[in-house]
Amino acid sequence: MPRAVSDGGENLNGADIGGSRASSHCVDSTGYRVSFPPKKSLLQEFSGSVKALFFAGDDPLRQYKEQPSWSKRVWLSLQNVFPVLEWGRHYTFGKFRGDFVAGLTIASLCIPQDIGYSKLAHLPPEIGLYGSFVPPLIYPLLGTSRDLAMGPMAVVSLMLGSLLQKEIDPKMHPLEYKRLAFTATFFAGITQAALGFFRLGFIIEYLSHAAIIGFMGGAAIIIALQQLKGFLGIKNFTNNTDIVSVMKSIFKSAHHGWNWQTILIAASFLGFLMVTKYIGKKKKKLFWMSATAPLISVIVSTFFVYITRADKHGVAVVKNIEKGINPPSASLIYFSGPFMLKGFKIGVVVGLIALTEAIAVGRTFAGMKDYKLDGNKEMMALGTMNVVGSLTSCYIATGGFARSAVNCMAGCKTAASNIVMSMVVLLTLLFLTPLFKYTPNAILSSIIISAVLGLIDYKAAYHIWKVDKLDFLACLGAFLGVVFSSVDYGLLIAIAISIAKILLQATRPRTALLGNLPRTTVYRNIEQYPDVTTVPGVVIVQVDSAIYFTNSNYVKERILRLLEEEEERQRQQNCPQIEFLIVELSPVVDIDTSGIHALEELCRALVKCKIQLVLANPGPAVIQKLRSAKFIELIGEDKMCLTVGDAVKRFAPKAVDGV
Numbered sequence: 001m002p003r004a005v006s007d008g009g010e011n012l013n014g015a016d017i018g019g020s021r022a023s024s025h026c027v028d029s030t031g032y033r034v035s036f037p038p039k040k041s042l043l044q045e046f047s048g049s050v051k052a053l054f055f056a057g058d059d060p061l062r063q064y065k066e067q068p069s070w071s072k073r074v075w076l077s078l079q080n081v082f083p084v085l086e087w088g089r090h091y092t093f094g095k096f097r098g099d100f101v102a103g104l105t106i107a108s109l110c111i112p113q114d115i116g117y118s119k120l121a122h123l124p125p126e127i128g129l130y131g132s133f134v135p136p137l138i139y140p141l142l143g144t145s146r147d148l149a150m151g152p153m154a155v156v157s158l159m160l161g162s163l164l165q166k167e168i169d170p171k172m173h174p175l176e177y178k179r180l181a182f183t184a185t186f187f188a189g190i191t192q193a194a195l196g197f198f199r200l201g202f203i204i205e206y207l208s209h210a211a212i213i214g215f216m217g218g219a220a221i222i223i224a225l226q227q228l229k230g231f232l233g234i235k236n237f238t239n240n241t242d243i244v245s246v247m248k249s250i251f252k253s254a255h256h257g258w259n260w261q262t263i264l265i266a267a268s269f270l271g272f273l274m275v276t277k278y279i280g281k282k283k284k285k286l287f288w289m290s291a292t293a294p295l296i297s298v299i300v301s302t303f304f305v306y307i308t309r310a311d312k313h314g315v316a317v318v319k320n321i322e323k324g325i326n327p328p329s330a331s332l333i334y335f336s337g338p339f340m341l342k343g344f345k346i347g348v349v350v351g352l353i354a355l356t357e358a359i360a361v362g363r364t365f366a367g368m369k370d371y372k373l374d375g376n377k378e379m380m381a382l383g384t385m386n387v388v389g390s391l392t393s394c395y396i397a398t399g400g401f402a403r404s405a406v407n408c409m410a411g412c413k414t415a416a417s418n419i420v421m422s423m424v425v426l427l428t429l430l431f432l433t434p435l436f437k438y439t440p441n442a443i444l445s446s447i448i449i450s451a452v453l454g455l456i457d458y459k460a461a462y463h464i465w466k467v468d469k470l471d472f473l474a475c476l477g478a479f480l481g482v483v484f485s486s487v488d489y490g491l492l493i494a495i496a497i498s499i500a501k502i503l504l505q506a507t508r509p510r511t512a513l514l515g516n517l518p519r520t521t522v523y524r525n526i527e528q529y530p531d532v533t534t535v536p537g538v539v540i541v542q543v544d545s546a547i548y549f550t551n552s553n554y555v556k557e558r559i560l561r562l563l564e565e566e567e568e569r570q571r572q573q574n575c576p577q578i579e580f581l582i583v584e585l586s587p588v589v590d591i592d593t594s595g596i597h598a599l600e601e602l603c604r605a606l607v608k609c610k611i612q613l614v615l616a617n618p619g620p621a622v623i624q625k626l627r628s629a630k631f632i633e634l635i636g637e638d639k640m641c642l643t644v645g646d647a648v649k650r651f652a653p654k655a656v657d658g659v
Contacts, residue, residue, distance in 0.1 A: 103420020148399030183343030188351025193383025218482025233259030509545030547595030
């Protein structure tokens with residue numbers, strides 16, 4: 001059989017090393033070669049790494065190089081910055097009709113929700129409405145999602161409010177509290193835009209899907225429990241968000257703090273909202289019932305309170321909502337001092353949560369409608385939207401699932417539905433805010449409760465439990481952290497568990513013994529395929545991970561352990577002494593100097609046992625580094641095989657005579 005020719009000294013396995021006349025490839029037993037990739041310069045390797053990290057391996061300038069003229073390149077650049085220039089050219093009246101209906105529908109949903117969500121953030125109700133006026137005007141210019149509906153969201157509002165009130169009391173210092181809210185919104189936008197500009201969106205992937213499910217579920221329960229203040233008509237309520245403090249506050253006021261008129265209003269309309277939501281889910285064509293139910297509830301309950309003067313009997317109402325469009329707030333943002341640092345910290349945390357929610361929702365609907373969502377452009381759009389919002393008296397806005405789902409079902413065709421919604425909110429701010437004077441707080445609590453209950457995805461949690469127990473631990477940890485501590489600690493727990501899972505998988509990769517499927521040249525995991533047979537005199541091990549400094553020693557020790565166990569088993573079966581260890585490298589996508597050092601130590605350990613090391617199917621990155629480190633000279637070029645089957649045929653031919 002063909003073997004690599006050499007004229008040099010001996011290596012650790014007793015095989016010839018290639019020396020100066022070694023070939024640039026290794027020939028296997030079938031005549032095919034284990035080829036080396038072409039050498040790259042340092043600049044080529046660096047640029048390749050940058051492309052892989054920031055551009056998924058693609059050439060970021062490829063689309064510009066394909067354009068025949070500078071004018072088309074400039075136009076393409078403008079389209080990349082403002083996607084509206086691309087889809088706007090093909091905008092038709094038919095699309096506008098769909099966007100118009102969708103915009104009106106989500107406006108009827110967002111107006112009462114925004115007033116309620118502003119209460120979660122401990123901000124005046126008009127600021128909640130501002131968030132559905134300016135940000136939705138900015139997003140269609142820069143965003144790539146057709147379905148995301150922008151505005152304040154429940155979880156983001158709760159998180160922002162809980163973090164802000166730890167720094168400033170919103171009742172004692174309302175102006176300073178608003179200033180800190182606008183500062184946090186400004187830095188949230190800067191963070192989001194920076195992630196998109198520098199293509200660092202992979203950072204938000206550290207918050208796993210399972211952790212998000214748990215975090216959202218815990219936040220939904222806390223939001224719902226906090227709404228019992230308005231639902232029950234309680235005047236004195238705790239500022240803490242953990243379930244123990246909230247329940248204590250509720251039961252403490254049970255004898256003298258509850259208002260039966262308030263409970264009647266809240267319970268009646270909560271029932272109405274839940275029924276319409278159920279009908280909307282069962283019959284998709286009746287989605288408009290659940291979408292318009294909040295506004296109908298506000299109108300009816302406001303009229304009821306006005307004619308009965310229920311506000312004179314202990315029913316708390318919204319009172320005055322400031323009339324007019326967003327006043328400028330650039331002068332209110334802290335650009336220096338300790339409050340700037342506090343706003344920066346809060347903005348980064350809440351901004352990442354808002355970004356994660358919007359990207360996840362956007363990807364969901366993009367997958368449903370089969371169009372491409374550009375994550376980096378979405379980050380730029382959301383960031384710009386929030387920066388402009390912070391300058392116009394808005395707090396952090398994002399694209400939430402409930403509002404976007406209504407937008408989708410209402411037949412939106414493009415992001416222009418956000419503009420229609422914004423115009424309706426503008427008319428409300430200019431002319432209709434006095435009508436909310438007698439709106440009971442109880443109805444806002446009912447609207448929020450009905451909205452956030454959908455965030456408790458117990459089916460997804462059960463699915464995670466069945467599929468991956470470590471993922472479920474992240475989900476459960478985030479959930480319990482939010483419910484029993486606070487939203488920020490719940491977030492930290494979620495991130496910590498997610499990162500711990502990554503570290504565990506990186507430092508403890510799977511290794512497996514391989515055996516031969518009878519009458520084939522295929523080698524598979526002996527635990528997965530009980531019919532496989534091991535090869536006498538040979539041990540075959542597969543490493544299912546890149547070999548880095550974090551796991552190199554573990555991989556070496558694990559291979560030696562598997563070798564020892566297989567030696568003992570074959571000895572008991574009176575098999576020949578083991579002469580070769582074959583390591584299947586196809587799953588090993590990369591290796592560093594620590595990994596190569598571990599392989600060198602493995603070689604020295606094998607020499608003492610008179611066992612030779614053979615590597616099968618190394619990838620281009622691995623074989624390039626092994627050659628640069630002269631590891632191939634150490635074991636001999638003939639110990640590099642194309643497949644495990646070729647390695648067995650070359651070094652244990654008697655074992656495969658019957659295949």
